Amino acid sequence: MHAVQLHAFGPPENLRYEEVPDPVPGAGQVRIAVEAAGVHLVDxxxxxxxxxxxxxxxxxxxTIPGREVAGTVDALGDGTDPAWLGRRVVAHLGMVPGGYAGAAVTDAARLHALPDxxxxxxxxxxxxxxxxxxxILRLAELRAADTVVVLAAAGGIGTLVVQYARQLGATxxxxxxxAEKTERVRSLGAGLAVDYGRxxxxxxxxxxxxxxxxxxxxDSVGGGLARAAVGLLAPGGRHLVYGWSSGExxxxxxxxxxxxxxxxRVVVGPALQKFTGTPEGMRALETEALEAAADGRLRPAVQRFPLADAAGAHRALESRATMGKVVLIP
Known part of the structure; x- marks a missing residue:
């Protein structure tokens, strides 16, 4: 199969599209013929x-980077439920990389059947x-009476937050x-979409x-943009942080x-342990997210790159030239 491998730490160009052996599932595992693989900023x-x-x-x-894949189960390890064979699935691989590839192996316990x-x-x-x-939204406890400012509102999390808050009835x-990103935010139903480069x-x-x-x-940006946004808060307002893409x-x-x-308040990391501290809690979040997308309540924004251009995907993500979730397509 083809996969993207990293042989030395460094710039995006170090990601190499290469021929590698097909992975073999172990006991209790499956192999997924990958149709889409997620790219995360942490990658x-x-x-x-x-x-x-x-x-x-x-x-x-x-290493083959990547921890989020979707596709079709095409091989089973010993003891794995045969009902998974041939099913379209999605899985987060956890701490084990291997997603930027034509096939990936994971424990069957991590699988979700792909919703219709x-x-x-x-x-x-x-x-x-x-x-x-x-x-994040559980911790944020947004209300219909809120007036919510979302930074990086065209990003993977930002687009979902805008939709949720709008459906809740918040301003x-x-x-x-x-301009392209602000137009995207406007199309999601934001009452106002602004270019924070102005x-x-x-x-x-x-x-x-x-x-x-x-x-x-x-706030997922931090730095000077976060400072400007916090200046918009009324007394009693809440600053909720889930990242700092500016670097600080x-x-x-x-x-x-x-x-x-x-x-x-920072609403990622230790704060999320309230929900993610157990496999059951993590799986509940995954199920809720997938169901919200399947029934149309939340529409994830996706930007696709060919698997062979993983380096380009990394460059675009690092330069903030992407909208929504970056996904590689084998």
Whole structure:
């Protein structure tokens, strides 16, 4: 089969599209003929050799990156339920890489049957990014009365958050970079879509809100953009953090939160352990995310790249040139 391998940590060009032996499922495992494989921002950090302090170990080289796949089960290991053979499935591989390939092996316990009407790429988006979004939204406890500012609103999580908040009845402001992304956010139902690359974007938000402040900022960017967004919060507002793609989280002076009457909370990592601390809890998030996509409540945005162009996918993701979940197609 063909796969993308990393032989040395470094730039995207180190990802090589090569012929490798087909994987063989062990006891209790299946092999999936991959139709779509997810690319996560953490994949780029692992590839560069800069991942430190997170839950995943640095991979041993050479490695085939990727942990989210969808496709058809084409081989079974000893003791695996024969009913899985030939079924279309989606799975998160966990801490074990191997997704950027024509076939991948995983434990049968990780499989979800692909819901009717949900294509492989959308399923891949929901099994990883979707499950994280469901957990974030549980912790965020958004209400219909909220006015929500979503940073990176055209991203994989951002597009799902905008849809959820809008369906809830909240007032939604989606901020993204560039005209194409803001148009995408507008199409998702945001009351206002703004380009946060424009210096006057916060004034546009204030004008839209008629002088009232936001009640929630959902922040995956950090840095100066997060600082500007937090400036839009009314007293009592909440700053909820689920990433810092700028490279640094927003930091507050000791007295700033109390003086402004706002709160700031990270809703990923240890906070999500409330839901992800057990396999059962993780699987419940995955099931909820897949069902929400299958019945049309949440529509994941997907940007496809050929498997052979995994390096291009990494470059686009690192330069913030993507919209939605990045998916490789063998």
């Amino acid at each position: 780029t950090t692992l590839r560069a050799g800069k991942y430190e302090g997170g839950p995943m170990p640095a991979p041993e080289l050479p 009407g949900l294509d492989a790429a959308a399923a891949v988006a929901m099994i990883g990014t979707g499950r994280t979004t469901v957990g 939604v402001v989606g901020a993204a970079g560039g 210096p006057e974007w916060t004034r546009e938000v204030r004008d839209f809100l008629g002088g009232a402040g936001a009640t929630v900022v959902l 989280p927003l930091r507050f002076a000791d007295s700033e939160l109390a003086e402004r009457g706002i709160t700031s």
